[in-house]
Amino acid sequence: MAAAALTGLGLAGARDGLRAKRFSARELAQAHLAAMETGRALNAFITETPERALAAADRSDARIARGEARPLEGLPIAIKDLFCTKGVLTTAGSHILEGFAPPYESTVTANLWRDGAVMLGKTNLDEFAMGSSNMTSAYGAVANPWRRTGDNRPLVPGGSSGGSAAAVAARLALGATGTDTGGSIRQPAAFCGIVGLKPTYGRCSRFGIVAFASSLDQAGPLARSVRDCALLLRSMAGFDPRDSTSVERPVPDYEAALTGGIRGLKVGIPREYRVEGMAAEIEEIWGRGVAWLKAAGAEIREIALPHTRYALPTYYIIAPAEASSNLARYDGVRYGLRVPAESLEEMYERTRGAGFGKEVRRRILIGTYVLSAGYYDAYYLKAQRVRALIARDFAEAFREVDAVLAPTAPSAAFAQGEKMDDPVQMYLNDVFTVPTSLAGLPGISVPAGLSAEGLPLGLQVIGRPFDEETVLRAAGVLEAAAGFDHRPSFLASS
């Protein structure tokens, strides 16, 4: 089978091909490693791990030969460089973790290897996952494989899982892991025309994932189809006694949930998501989504999520507060970067000043401020109360409906360098994804069509806690109806 045909397969297709022995895991890995080489201009990977990939592929071929294939046997995927991988450089996109190769493996990646997946490399991301553009990475910006029609300026892939999204969209990997704190899986998936799922908070273990904001961080899959996301999630999810916030409940067979049947499903349309200044084409694609679901037998209802407009300010208090504390451990004492100095204070200042980029420093300052004596009640405590109200909005809505349909982002991908001088403009990217994160709910982004400029636009399905199955089922219906088969301008040739 031709290499291009191999990288063009989905996870499910490649799995079936491997089992039918139409090609080997080694051939599949080689095709992707070659694609990664041709795709280096995208800067999607921080670290490539070809030897490891080929060794794992060989082991997979042996297992397949013995008839002992595991669920993800021999499937090459990319790992966001926020997941600790044993003995492999793990940077979080930051200089401060320079040279850091953890002596341990994150639970999510360990689960993926347990099920036979093959690691191609570690993908680029916004520094410590703080960003919506992948522009804040210490390892340079990632280019979106998509270009505007008739305009060759590089666009951002979204963030923070921008390297993962770009790699999957450009066919450098069959799928990838991401993490989502305020939209970091769903928004880059939308910008790159792929599917990205943020599971319910507590569904996947956070053990071994470099922390950004602990009460929001959640791992999830990025892939080119809803089915592929379902496949990956089944392996990634599960209770972990090493993460006190992970939830002990069985992991369903998510692929089996993709029945295509949503007759009678009640879908809510939040009126508060019609934000001022939203592009007409976003509104239009949302309307199309409504029509598709209706045509499949869903009941559409308008719902109220009255505290939506407080979600962004709430998020930009809670997430930096947690981050300011989570990032205190990068002090130059035990690992990563140390800039020597005469005194301890000076060593701290120089190390953290040199090791952290501007956006990370900004968030540490904001977080330190909102937790300070005299400001805690006015900011952090109030934000926690508003967060509870936002969660309550959803809980009440879900008494009426089974799922919520919304746009993923207020615009299509923008050019590298745009929105960089005004952080608030950048933060607005997350307006539709942040409320779900604050409420801890599952959300998926599905490519639904192209903008006037020829860029992908995503629709988001949000569900009840731990009801990833409904979310996936509804997303599958949208996917089928949209028939999104557009290709990015850059497709790796291998």
Added chain:
Amino acid sequence: MSAVIEGRSGPWEMVIGLEVHAQVVSRAKLFSGAATDFGAEPNTQVSMVDAAMPGMLPVINRACVEQAVRTGLGLKAEINPVSVFDRKNYFYPDLPAGYQISQYGRPLVGKGRVLLDLPDGATREVGITRLHLEQDAGKSLHDQHPAKTYVDLNRSGVALMEIVSEPDLRSSEEAGLYLRKLRSILRYLGTCDGNMEQGSLRCDINVSVRRPGEAYRTRCEVKNVNSIRFVQQAIDYEARRQVEVYEGGGTVGQETRLFDSGRGATRPMRTKEHAHDYRYFPDPDLVPLVLSEEFIAGLREGLPELPDEKKARFVGAYGLPPYDAGVLVADQETAAFFETVAKGRDAKQAANWVMGDFFAALNRTGRTIDDPPVSAAALGRLIDLVADGTVSGRIAKEVFEAMVETGKEAAAIVEEKGLRQVSDTGAIEAAVDRVIAANPGQVALFKAGNPKVLGWLVGQVMKATGGKANPKMVNEILRQKMGA
């Protein structure tokens, strides 16, 4: 026991509250599986969590929670069914995460009490404000290199209980009694070994002074004092210092001070040492700690008999004076030793022996109750020899010393040294006759109505018999023969 400081302008009263950091007895740390043994090679008991490696998460150790709840129950305190762990943020090289996980707003244990056993046998109640669980930090070693500081993370993450008292103490003596009693309760419970030299028990002291009857004045905190003697010295110094400030027309500002044990004085910490805004907030890596009623009830059922209950039983069942009972129950091993000695014997005799000759022998030999120079059973058998008249009380003391020296049984020593008490009337009569004959003047005095002479005459007979005569019989025969 309140101690009044007589100032130039009148009396002052001390107001003292203590915050004790007690290291929890547990195999593993509060949020990691690393071991907690004292004295291990530096950085050999450190998990990835304790070193705050990226992506590591804390997981609460159930055993530590049980120990803290048992301690709360031992302090007769409210156990809060829901408590929350917070992060206390500050930068220091021996604090790897840049924050300590502690309990700020919602501690595990609420109000309780400790009873002080005063020397006059009375008791006084000291309130416990709260008890919470928190992590210990690592240790900075400044003496390993001329220019560098080394960090040992073995202690990083070890579970501590912070036990906060109400400002109910009124003298350094009371503070000492409080610490001893608290340590006794912790040791009974087996929740902290109470070893101050190894740092398992450390103390922060809050001291203020006031005119009797006045509201509280500003307090100063003396940090991290690690012996009872130093706590008492620090309190006395600090209270006097504050009195002098007030009497000199000044005011005492709220501040944190350090105790310099070399000078026996407190000094203010440099501002930088405590100018922290800790930015407490609930740790998002942990869920609230929720305890069921059954969990608490199960721990309550498993509690041992604690010092106060044991003391009450010793007073009630053995008829001991409260003070003696208090001394005997101060530690579990002593109480058990006493009960073995007292079993089936006169309890007051047993208590006198344990608290008298036995304690003296412990002190003299430098041995401990776990490794006593005379076992409880052997001491009991010695007391039996007194009870059945084999030896006199005085000879018994001699036998006891020989037991301490040789480790032999009392009966064997009595036989070897021929110390068996002489109760043979004939032999005693003969000795009495000789003494009467040799001391006519004293006998005349006795007959003239001076009873004090009798004791002297008894002594002469005892001397003549090498102390072995039964003193009671000597007494009786002397009286008879002198016609009393």
